[in-house]
Amino acid sequence: xxxxxxxxxxxxxxxxANGLGPFGLKxxxxxxxxAQQSKYLFWWYAGGSLFAAAAFARGWKRLRAKExxxxxxxxxxSLGGQSFTGLSLAHGMPGHIVFPVTxxxxxxxxxxxxxxLFKERVGPYGLVGICLGICSLVLLSIS
Amino acid sequence: MFLGLASFGLLGxxxxxxxxxxxxxxxxxAILYLVSLFFVFISLTVFQKDTPFTSGRILAIGLxxxxxxxxxxxxxxxxxxxxxxxxxWLIINLSSAIPTVASILIYKEAVxxxxxxxxxxxxxxxxxxxxxxxxxxxxxxxxxA
Numbered sequence: 001x002x003x004x005x006x007x008x009x010x011x012x013x014x015x016x017a018n019g020l021g022p023f024g025l026k027x028x029x030x031x032x033x034x035a036q037q038s039k040y041l042f043w044w045y046a047g048g049s050l051f052a053a054a055a056f057a058r059g060w061k062r063l064r065a066k067e068x069x070x071x072x073x074x075x076x077x078s079l080g081g082q083s084f085t086g087l088s089l090a091h092g093m094p095g096h097i098v099f100p101v102t103x104x105x106x107x108x109x110x111x112x113x114x115x116x117l118f119k120e121r122v123g124p125y126g127l128v129g130i131c132l133g134i135c136s137l138v139l140l141s142i143s
Numbered sequence: 144m145f146l147g148l149a150s151f152g153l154l155g156x157x158x159x160x161x162x163x164x165x166x167x168x169x170x171x172x173a174i175l176y177l178v179s180l181f182f183v184f185i186s187l188t189v190f191q192k193d194t195p196f197t198s199g200r201i202l203a204i205g206l207x208x209x210x211x212x213x214x215x216x217x218x219x220x221x222x223x224x225x226x227x228x229x230x231x232w233l234i235i236n237l238s239s240a241i242p243t244v245a246s247i248l249i250y251k252e253a254v255x256x257x258x259x260x261x262x263x264x265x266x267x268x269x270x271x272x273x274x275x276x277x278x279x280x281x282x283x284x285x286x287x288a
Contacts, residue, residue, distance in 0.1 A: 002280070014235050018215035038186070038191060051176075051209075062167075106151035107232065
């Protein structure tokens with residue numbers, strides 16, 4: 001049963017928590033520890049793993065194959081996205097090209113997949129919101 | 144760069160697929176993080192010939208901020224059950240306004256005109272997406288009545 005109030009509540013939590021997540025990297029850089037980014041990334045994922053493993057503590061015996069496959073694929077995509085973006089920057093691709101293409105492009109990719117593959121219908125508010133959202137993120141990534 | 148785009152895009156598609164397949168949000172979040180942690184560990188130890196052991200400062204920053212990211216993924220995966228990936232994926236991505244604003248307030252980062260325009264557009268986009276979500280329930284409610 002789809003519930004708009006539950007969606008608003010959970011998306012608000014996701015919005016705030018997801019916004020706070022990457023801020024650690026800024027603190028790391030500000031403290032002059034950016035050379036230790038790989039170690040930081042390990043402990044960053046460890047923090048997420050501890051929380052997620054604790055949240056799922058009673059469910060390990062009921063873990064299904066589809067959850068294992070999809071979760072692993074998502075983990076690889078998350079890591080792959082960060083690694084490939086980092087690699088293109090390391091190979092001299094300027095940030096003002098890499099970030100708008102990866103951010104704006106992936107948003108467009110997901111929106112298209114939602115409409116074409118999952119037959120989601122987007123109304124006029126949604127279409128304008130998506131366009132404004134993609135524009136704002138592209139602007140933010142080049143600023 | 145395009146592989147990065149494809150990876151992030153596929154991540155969004157898999158979030159929706161997990162919902163369609165009725166996978167448990169807690170299971171998905173746990174596996175996602177443990178698999179990522181495993182590969183970061185491999186990258187660190189095998190390719191960089193290093194160890195994860197480090198100063199308390201890195202631990203003190205990494206663990207809590209990683210925990211926030213874990214909460215975000217779990218809330219998102221649970222929330223997608225009540226909405227569309229088309230709009231939800233954008234909402235979670237728009238959260239990059241938070242580190243931008245925090246950097247301006249805490250680290251006195253420069254406020255450029257481009258940043259100002261982006262930060263004005265973000266709440267407008269969220270408001271429109273929220274309105275879209277409420278609107279999308281109306282035909283269903285009417286049909287139920």
